[in-house]
Amino acid sequence: KQEVTQIPAALSVPEGENLVLNCSFTDSAIYNLQWFRQDPGKGLTSLLLIQSSQREQTSGRLNASLDKSSGRSTLYIAASQPGDSATYLCAVPYNNNDMRFGAGTRLTVKP
Amino acid sequence: DAGVIQSPRHEVTEMGQEVTLRCKPISGHNSLFWYRQTMMRGLELLIYFNNNVPIDDSGMPEDRFSAKMPNASFSTLKIQPSEPRDSAVYFCASSFEYTGELFFGEGSRLTVL
Numbered sequence: 536k537q538e539v540t541q542i543p544a545a546l547s548v549p550e551g552e553n554l555v556l557n558c559s560f561t562d563s564a565i566y567n568l569q570w571f572r573q574d575p576g577k578g579l580t581s582l583l584l585i586q587s588s589q590r591e592q593t594s595g596r597l598n599a600s601l602d603k604s605s606g607r608s609t610l611y612i613a614a615s616q617p618g619d620s621a622t623y624l625c626a627v628p629y630n631n632n633d634m635r636f637g638a639g640t641r642l643t644v645k646p
Numbered sequence: 647d648a649g650v651i652q653s654p655r656h657e658v659t660e661m662g663q664e665v666t667l668r669c670k671p672i673s674g675h676n677s678l679f680w681y682r683q684t685m686m687r688g689l690e691l692l693i694y695f696n697n698n699v700p701i702d703d704s705g706m707p708e709d710r711f712s713a714k715m716p717n718a719s720f721s722t723l724k725i726q727p728s729e730p731r732d733s734a735v736y737f738c739a740s741s742f743e744y745t746g747e748l749f750f751g752e753g754s755r756l757t758v759l
Contacts, residue, residue: 569748578650578737579752624689626748633702634679634748636689 537562537629541637548615549645556610556640558625563603565627570599570610572620573639582623583610615644650751652738658757664726667754669738670719679748680713680723681737689737695721728758 539562547552558568567586571579583592583599585608591600598611608625621638629635651670659665671678680692693703695715703713710729715721725732735753 569749577754578752580740581747581749584747632690633694633705638688 537565537627537635539627539635539637541623541625541640542571542636545641545642545643547643547645548618550615552644553611553613554614554615554642556612556623556642558608558610558637559626560606560635562629563606565603565629567628568599568608569626569634570597570608571624571626573624579624582624596629612642615642617644617646620644627635650738650740650749652751654754655700655752656755656757658759659728660759661729662727664724665732665756665758667723667736667738667756669721670753671721671722671738671740672749673719675742676718677741677742677743677746678715679736679739680721681734681739681743681750683737683741683753684736692723692736693733725756728756730743730758732756733758 540559542557569584573579573580580600583594585599585601590594596613601608618625620643622641624636625633626636652669676697678695681689683689692705693713694701698715711725713723735755737750737753739748739750741748
């Protein structure tokens with residue numbers, strides 16, 4: 536059974552810091568891994584999708600890496616801003632038709 | 647594209663009433679998912695459609711829940727009768743093929759009194 540864990544559960548940093556969010560999964564036979572952002576009262580916004588054949592993906596200040604063999608992914612946020620404050624979730628497909636989500640990391644960037 | 651569109655955004659109803667949530671997936675996407683999100687259990691997959699056909703409804707909590715997808719551009723999730731424990735945010739999501747990038751709607755927040 537695929538289990539997805541995100542550490543830390545919450546993170547508070549001052550504006551301008553670079554930070555790393557972690558995601559681990561137990562079954563390495565994944566097609567891809569997706570990172571999402573969720574603002575309070577909103578839906579999930581897709582940030583990055585990494586295919587199993589890729590090691591990383593970049594979008595602006597965001598960089599996501601994938602190490603299938605160790606069952607880990609990281610989301611790196613450079614030069615954090617208050618607008619980055621949100622909950623970040625990672626998800627992996629499981630059993631071809633189910634996305635297993637981590638519980639998320641709640642990020643607060645203080646001005 | 648307007649993205650995944652859900653309605654209503656908020657629904658407050660009394661126990662025993664029927665609730666119908668609606669979803670319009672992104673045009674061209676052939677996979678549609680219904681999720682439920684609560685503080686206690688996080689995001690749970692309720693049902694998944696591929697090419698309008700229900701593939702896996704093992705996440706549907708009980709017979710009070712039903713979902714349909716009569717065509718590629720519309721899906722409904724119905725709860726009848728509703729109960730207070732059904733209170734949650736219900737999300738619809740779509741993707742092109744089941745392992746493609748997943749896009750979520752804004753959700754329907756259901757409160758059952």
